[in-house]
Amino acid sequence: MSLIQIAWRNFCHRSLSSILTTLSLALGVGLVVLVLSIYGVISEAFTRNASVGYNLVVGPKGSPLQLTLNSVFYLSQPIENLPYTEYMEFMTQDQRKAVVDRFGGDPSLAERGGRYAPYLGDGFVIPLALGDYFGEFRVVGTTPDFFEKLRHGPNVDQPFTFSAGRALEEFSPEHSYFEAVVGSRVANQMNVGIGDKFYPTHGDPSGHGHELGFTIVGVMDPTGTPNDRAAFVNLEGFYLMDGHAKPIESEESDEPESDEPESDEPESDEPESDDSDDDAGANVEEDGEKREARPEEYRLLSILQREVTALLVQTDPNNLFFGPAVQNAINEGIRSQAAAPVGEITKLMDLIVGPLRNALLVITLITCFVAAVGILVAIYNSMNDRRRDIAVMRALGARRSTVTAIIVLESMLVAIIGAVLGWILAHAAIAACSSRIEDQTGVQVGFFSTSSNEIWILPLVLALALIAALLPAWSAYRTDVGSNLSA
Amino acid sequence: MTPMLQITDLVKSFPQPEGGILTVLDVPKLEIEAGEQVALIGQSGGGKTTLLHLIAGLLVPDRGSIRINGTELTRLSEQGRDRFRAGAIGYVFQTFNLLPAFTAIENVRLGMTFGNGMQEPERASELLLRVGLADRERYRPSQLSVGQQQRVAIARAMAGKPKLLLADEPTANVDPGSAETVLNLIRHTCREEHVALLMVTHDMHVASKFDRVEELDEMNRAFTSIDHS
Numbered sequence: 001m002s003l004i005q006i007a008w009r010n011f012c013h014r015s016l017s018s019i020l021t022t023l024s025l026a027l028g029v030g031l032v033v034l035v036l037s038i039y040g041v042i043s044e045a046f047t048r049n050a051s052v053g054y055n056l057v058v059g060p061k062g063s064p065l066q067l068t069l070n071s072v073f074y075l076s077q078p079i080e081n082l083p084y085t086e087y088m089e090f091m092t093q094d095q096r097k098a099v100v101d102r103f104g105g106d107p108s109l110a111e112r113g114g115r116y117a118p119y120l121g122d123g124f125v126i127p128l129a130l131g132d133y134f135g136e137f138r139v140v141g142t143t144p145d146f147f148e149k150l151r152h153g154p155n156v157d158q159p160f161t162f163s164a165g166r167a168l169e170e171f172s173p174e175h176s177y178f179e180a181v182v183g184s185r186v187a188n189q190m191n192v193g194i195g196d197k198f199y200p201t202h203g204d205p206s207g208h209g210h211e212l213g214f215t216i217v218g219v220m221d222p223t224g225t226p227n228d229r230a231a232f233v234n235l236e237g238f239y240l241m242d243g244h245a246k247p248i249e250s251e252e253s254d255e256p257e258s259d260e261p262e263s264d265e266p267e268s269d270e271p272e273s274d275d276s277d278d279d280a281g282a283n284v285e286e287d288g289e290k291r292e293a294r295p296e297e298y299r300l301l302s303i304l305q306r307e308v309t310a311l312l313v314q315t316d317p318n319n320l321f322f323g324p325a326v327q328n329a330i331n332e333g334i335r336s337q338a339a340a341p342v343g344e345i346t347k348l349m350d351l352i353v354g355p356l357r358n359a360l361l362v363i364t365l366i367t368c369f370v371a372a373v374g375i376l377v378a379i380y381n382s383m384n385d386r387r388r389d390i391a392v393m394r395a396l397g398a399r400r401s402t403v404t405a406i407i408v409l410e411s412m413l414v415a416i417i418g419a420v421l422g423w424i425l426a427h428a429a430i431a432a433c434s435s436r437i438e439d440q441t442g443v444q445v446g447f448f449s450t451s452s453n454e455i456w457i458l459p460l461v462l463a464l465a466l467i468a469a470l471l472p473a474w475s476a477y478r479t480d481v482g483s484n485l486s487a
Numbered sequence: 488m489t490p491m492l493q494i495t496d497l498v499k500s501f502p503q504p505e506g507g508i509l510t511v512l513d514v515p516k517l518e519i520e521a522g523e524q525v526a527l528i529g530q531s532g533g534g535k536t537t538l539l540h541l542i543a544g545l546l547v548p549d550r551g552s553i554r555i556n557g558t559e560l561t562r563l564s565e566q567g568r569d570r571f572r573a574g575a576i577g578y579v580f581q582t583f584n585l586l587p588a589f590t591a592i593e594n595v596r597l598g599m600t601f602g603n604g605m606q607e608p609e610r611a612s613e614l615l616l617r618v619g620l621a622d623r624e625r626y627r628p629s630q631l632s633v634g635q636q637q638r639v640a641i642a643r644a645m646a647g648k649p650k651l652l653l654a655d656e657p658t659a660n661v662d663p664g665s666a667e668t669v670l671n672l673i674r675h676t677c678r679e680e681h682v683a684l685l686m687v688t689h690d691m692h693v694a695s696k697f698d699r700v701e702e703l704d705e706m707n708r709a710f711t712s713i714d715h716s
């Protein structure tokens with residue numbers, strides 16, 4: 001018989017004690033695995049999404065964390081908006097002229113290039129307008145660039161793909177400015193698909209609905225990013241709708257441009273563009289009936305009426321210093337701030353999640369330690385019964401080292417079975433909760449999703465078991481044959 | 488021809504709980520030839536078990552020499568004695584000492600594993616067959632009668648193909664009928680495998696079956712000097 005067989009026999013012989021010891025170890029290991037997995041899920045939910053495909057978010061002055069939570073994760077309370085002219089600072093003179101020509105605004109805006117445009121190079125800037133909801137999901141007003149230029153995935157090289165349909169277009173003959181793309185979870189949970197129409201609600205998930213509907217033209221494949229939880233609508237359509245949410249025609253009509261959206265020629269507004277109130281008056285249907293959108297019915301907002309919540313900026317990837325340079329330049333200004341989302345996420349992790357994990361790890365490691373002490377006590381207690389067995393084995397020819405090895409092996413058996421059992425328990429629990437975890441965090445977990453730290457569990461538990469076995473093993477080693485053989 | 492066992496001037500003493508040292512054994516000479524069967528009798532506390540432990544290398548003598556099959560036991564390290572015992576000596580205990588976690592056949596196989604390390608499942612079965620327990624292979628000691636347990640212990644002692652079998656009152660805990668069976672079994676098996684046998688007993692009836700009976704108390708100088716009142 002091999003020593004392992006012999007150890008296994010001893011394990012089975014004291015089955016109740018062995019099983020209880022193993023179970024307590026399994027619970028300890030299970031707890032550690034759970035903590036590691038939960039931490040893994042949390043950190044993946046944050047950091048995987050930190051590989052957002054851009055290096056800066058620009059938004060109104062305030063907390064950079066708040067800005068990041070809003071524009072990267074679509075979480076937290078909505079923030080203020082930025083004037084459209086801030087967006088234009090990222091455009092070249094040609095682009096600015098085109099915008100002024102198209103939407104109307106201060107002609108002097110077209111006379112110079114944007115302050116930050118030189119830093120863009122091969123990068124991009126994508127505007128976001130937030131504030132509305134589709135069910136519980138954030139509605140994100142943006143441009144088709146969002147789907148063309150952003151990449152995601154671990155290497156930030158995967159373009160967004162669609163399980164059905166296509167990206168939204170700025171203007172299409174069928175849907176005018178009112179195309180929408182929904183993330184995979186939005187499609188699932190709201191039970192919508194291509195061709196369905198939805199009406200964003202303003203302000204909070206239960207708010208009243210806008211009367212302009214967006215037609216879904218694309219459903220995105222799951223990305224494991226917050227984008228799964230967002231409904232994207234065309235920014236132009238968003239503007240047209242926004243004014244309906246905050247009608248301003250009845251109150252303060254002192255600002256001439258805000259309630260004369262009819263003009264589609266370039267307006268000559270005052271150069272001042274820092275109007276802070278939400279004056280996004282738009283062309284809306286006055287009858288309030290939800291009607292099919294037709295292009296000729298809408299007049300796009302002028303520059304002064306436009307606002308963006310945040311800008312996703314990728315500075316020239318060929319020059320690593322441009323990012324910090326733009327960030328500093330923006331933050332020195334009075335109007336907006338620029339935050340590096342990766343940095344903010346890392347800070348958040350360090351601030352909250354890191355200490356939390358450490359606390360949990362300490363607790364669970366103590367649990368494991370207690371379980372290891374349990375092994376020690378269980379085996380050591382059985383040593384009294386065993387002394388005779390050990391003496392008999394010795395008399396049969398077993399060496400001191402052999403009987404010692406049997407004790408250590410038995411402890412290892414408890415450790416291995418306990419560790420495997422605990423791992424299975426924890427992963428079964430995770431698998432059982434996987435759909436809820438995905439709902440809450442967007443992170444997909446299954447039975448076999450492991451965190452890299454789990455590799456250390458078995459060696460750690462084996463080491464603990466080895467230490468726990470030392471005392472009984474020493475006692476086995478020293479067992480005197482003669483005095484323990486006699487009847 | 489060298490004897491299988493050759494003891495000269497063997498002295499063993501133990502420290503006493505109340506202090507002082509008690510010499511238990513002082514044996515000038517004891518020899519057993521290969522295949523010979525010897526009964527060892529003596530008073531309780533006379534040092535019989537101690538002598539067997541010394542011969543098995545489980546205890547170290549204070550002085551003197553123990554040669555088994557030409558090997559001087561007292562010159563070996565503890566590990567060397569372990570190895571030597573595993574290869575050359577079988578031991579049947581007064582109280583059987585079967586390992587409770589293992590079945591009958593496994594107990595026999597352990598005798599091989601710890602003995603000379605050979606793995607011959609057929610020999611284990613064959614030994615159990617020879618002691619009449621072929622149908623009890625998978626029984627645990629707690630499921631065997633006392634006599635059956637002792638027979639398993641004999642099979643186990645023989646499993647490692649020893650050259651010298653030490654048996655410490657193997658029939659003391661068995662009813663008279665079984666005692667006869669067990670005794671015959673040991674003697675028969677030893678004869679078959681040409682194993683020398685040194686059997687401790689205080690049963691004169693058992694001793695009378697042996698051609699050679701040694702009285703420890705007579706040859707033990709330590710014993711005669713102790714006051715056994």
Ligand SMILES: Nc1ncnc2c1ncn2[C@@H]1O[C@H](COP(=O)(O)OP(=O)(O)OP(=O)(O)O)[C@@H](O)[C@H]1O
Pocket residue numbers: 482483501502503511529530531532533534535536537538689
């Ligand atoms: N480890 C020990 N420490 C101290 N004294 C011991 C030890 N082992 C044995 N003795 C003493 O040695 C003497 C001989 O003991 P031993 O067990 O050899 O007797 P025995 O002849 O086998 O007796 P029995 O027939 O009752 O089994 C006894 O007086 C005992 O008290």
Ligand SMILES: [Mg+2]
Pocket residue numbers: 535536537655
């Ligand atoms: Mg005795």
